[in-house]
Amino acid sequence: MNNRIILHVDVNNAFLSWTAVDMLKKGSKIDIRTHYAIIGGDETQRRGIVLAKSNPCKQKGVKTAETIRDARRKCPYLEVYKPNFNVYRHYSNLMYHYLLQYTDKIERYSIDECFLDYTNSQKLFGDPIKIAYKIKNDIYQKFGFTVNVGIGKNKLCAKMASDFSKPNKVHTLFPEEIKTKMWPLDVSELFMIGKSTSKKLHDLNIDTIEKLANTDKNELIKRFKTSGKLMWEYANGIDNSEVESNYSNPKSISSSTVLPYNYSNIEEIYKVIKELVIDTGKRLRKNNQYASVVHVSIKYSNFTKISKQIKLENNINTDEELYKETLKIFNKLWNEEPIRSIAIGVSSLSTTNNVQLSIFNQNKSKENDKHLQKTIDSIRDKYGNNLITYANTSQINERINLKGYKKDEE
Ligand SMILES: [Mg+2]
Incomplete structure (x- = not known):
């Protein structure tokens, strides 16, 4: 018989609570969790949508994935905060490292969800229900945001349990409870x-x-x-x-995100990929590294997963190069079905840039790119990733001709 014990830890309203916690930490006097606040895309662009909403907004009928315009109709005092993946990654990591003390069998299922295989930890830490409460309370006390913890004999039941009622709750879904609870x-x-x-x-x-x-x-x-x-x-x-x-494999760097809803709009997907590229690229350059393998994986809404990697002739590390290669792979891979999560990554890392010296002009522009990239990184370090998004003139898109790209590929 199955004696496994699995916990599923799920941050309540992650993007909004993490933003709230981060603002408070930086001296904000308001807690946007109690305001009519959302995390959303660019409102000046018509496609700006609600990524996460506070409870007060929820009560006004604001829905995730609707346009900010529609949300504002329901809720005229709406405050819109931009998504910031650096902030999310920071809090996600804090939680992950805290959880590691209970077991190293942890699966980071998404930026705000972890599965823990608690089976062998029972001998050390005891009753899983007690520990689930401790985890929930510790995370709130240490980091300031709430989580739900689900407990079951497998991942499915743990995940279903963590979803039962929110926020800040522990639920079980053991085999004998399936009929009554699920x-x-x-x-x-x-x-x-x-x-x-x-x-x-x-x-x-x-x-x-x-x-x-x-x-x-x-x-x-x-x-x-x-x-x-x-x-x-x-x-x-x-x-x-x-x-x-x-x-995390020190020989590779990757970034992934689970989307707030299933994406099938190519422009929205490219935007996400760009965010992931910026994140990966920055970490690569922080280590003074270059990569020669780029990897993309897509999980569809039906949970099938496909991935592909390519080996490059050159070592790369600028956002522009990374974005170009990532899109190449993505465009080959994607079957146009709705996407639930995307991961991109680089590996085969080295500290040298083995660009062929023969193509003098190209190298020169590469040097310029490197210089530009350094400047951009330092501004981002200071003010966050969102300040420079390449969005205004779609610098990256134009330069590598985003639309044409797909057609060029077979
Ligand atoms: Mg969550």
């Missing part, structure tokens, strides 16, 4: 069931997780292929996947 929920609440699948299931009159669990598995496989099998298993609380601890 089965009454709407199918849309089940891990991995997206909007369109949920609608299809409702059309089939499968509206609760209980009904899904009691549907013939083969019927579901016929209709939904492999995800049919998976959804049946999940509905029955079955999940044998391991907690995949991702110890």
